[in-house]
Amino acid sequence: MSDHNDPNATPATPKLGRRTLLKGAAAAGGALAFPFVHAQEKITLRYLGTAVNQDKAIADKFKADTGIEIQYIPVTTDDVTKRAVTAPNSFDLIDTEYFSLKKILPTGNLLGIDTKRIKNADKITTLFTKGEVAGKKVGDQGTAPKKVMYVASPTAKDFAKEPTQFMTLIPTVYNADTLGIRPDLIKRPIESWKELLNPEFKGKTAILNIPSIGIMDAAMVVEAMGIYKYPDKGNMTKKEIDLTIKTLIEAKKAGQFRALWKDFNESVNLMASGEVVIQSMWSPAVTAVRTKGIACTFQPLKEGYRAWAAGFGVPKTVSGKKADAVYEFINWFLDGWAGAYLNRQGYYSAVLETAKAKMEAYEWAYWMEGKAATQDIKSPNGDLLAKTGSVRDGGSYETRMGGIACWNAIMDENAYMVQKWNEFVAA
């Protein structure tokens, strides 16, 4: 995007020799020489990701702490993958969803991250390393992070089944998604995913139009309605895709959906305007509706959540000092300040104990333990999110993340699924 703004972005190959030398010199000079290198040349890291995770406050704080500049490149979820596959030299650090790894890793554009260089690597939550929350296994249908977490060597192009020294991504944020509802307009309890296609809400529902995520929401509904039980929602056969899409098309033809949405702001708009009363939604969108003073609940459902997780990856094109800066950023990110910041936005951070140290006790109790707020809960920018006495939707970390039913996924039949999804949109 802005190669010319970046003094370090000259083609990598001719510089390699000098960089390797520098690296050798730095290693020989020991740790003492390192700060000087920083002071001499200003480093800018180009951070590719979605806008949702790219907070100015995080970049500012990191710069204040280390002097390294973060330059955000915000694009959509799909475009992060596209750039990782087609233009790996256009960024120094990627923040992508775990499910995209199935597309990115085989290209060889990412290097496995050496956990020996990540201080808090062994403290990363067991949800990622073992697929467990508080010692209990959670749902692993779809691209559960533990399936794509490790590689055998930094340059490996396929996933390792057992934990190794090299991680594909270091988790940044993750969450469990469910349906958002307008309790003031629905006026009755909602307990199941099947309500999305309940004719009671005809013309007042919406589903998201990102095929790989929308199909998972649809699968949750199909199961909840008792139409079919998938062996693996995250990896459907052609027949299962047909069935799921058929259900969606029937609902669409009956006028069930008011709209489909693709952009975060669209979903906020649909809900806030009352065009839609129940829909697929993301947690920050629910927060955005609420900050407008409109009642909106991120409704926990008995069938469980559809989870997602994102993490930092290191492209093969960074080396030398830049690579050091990338590792420094990742280490800083896991060190607590950023984690606390994200937890206060309603996400979850990768290393809980460092984040806990940077949060007030009442904040931790509200966000992570599912307890009633003992004082007003504010967002990192100071907006009021919850009044004293309110409880977080979905309760504690354990109840919420423990209720995961499936993960965002890329199916083997992805191309077929996208084609069928287009049929749904066209129907």
Next chain:
Amino acid sequence: MSAPVAREHPGLASGLQAAPFALVFVLFLVLPLVLVVTVSFWRASDYELIPAFTLQNYLDIFSVVTFKTYLSTLKFCFLVWLVTLLVGFAVAYFLAFHVRSVGAQTLLFILCTVPFWTSNVIRMISWVPLLGRNGLINQGLQSLNVIDAPIEWLLFSDFSVVLAFVHLYTMFMIVPIFNSMMRIDRALIEAARDSGASGWQTVWNVVVPLSRTGIIIGSIFVITIVMGDFVTIGVMGGQQIASVGKIIQVQTSYLQFPMAAANAVILLAVVLMMIWGLTRLVDIRKEL
């Protein structure tokens, strides 16, 4: 370029003059097009393009869904073309024949560009408070007791899509038609009047034929834009109405580049045929 060169090789001088633009065209139009056509015969996995020669991408396109999508896109194209033509012609006529001063014409022209002053997405999102279920129109009609329940088809419907297109693209019709009208010799209109033609007869028999070039150019603008659009149809149709552009966009975001390329080639062929048909009606180069 230097004069002696031009004198000795007149062809060379004009060739050199045309060269920069030709180069731009070759680099940024011809070359990418060749690439698109090439890739449309390739295969793709989830993460890589595989050079090959397969017609599968094209075969996959010929399905009922694609046919329906094209039909729907063509329907919008026709509706939008018709409405923008009628509105655009009326506005251009007013500007050309009824507004006397150049200053007033300029001012009114700038007014016509107002829809372009805000970003595409914001502009379209702001239709919601107007047309929505709890929007201004529905609330107004309800408080006047004209309707009992909100009218649902105002938003996220064919109606709202056409409305947004017309709001945006009438400008592309107005400008060329206005341009043609300004070239009409006013004496012809007086002559028509003197020969006893009524106002409508003058418009139909004198102004319309002489504005033909503008009408055709405006039509080409509107048709090409609507055929390729996916944002307006997406947002105003509540993402529930398919368009050819949308299909291509979904395919590229899932790295199905060969499929998307094949779709793009077909779309290009269809649009080129439409434009070719239109240029049969009038020789644009001669008339300009």
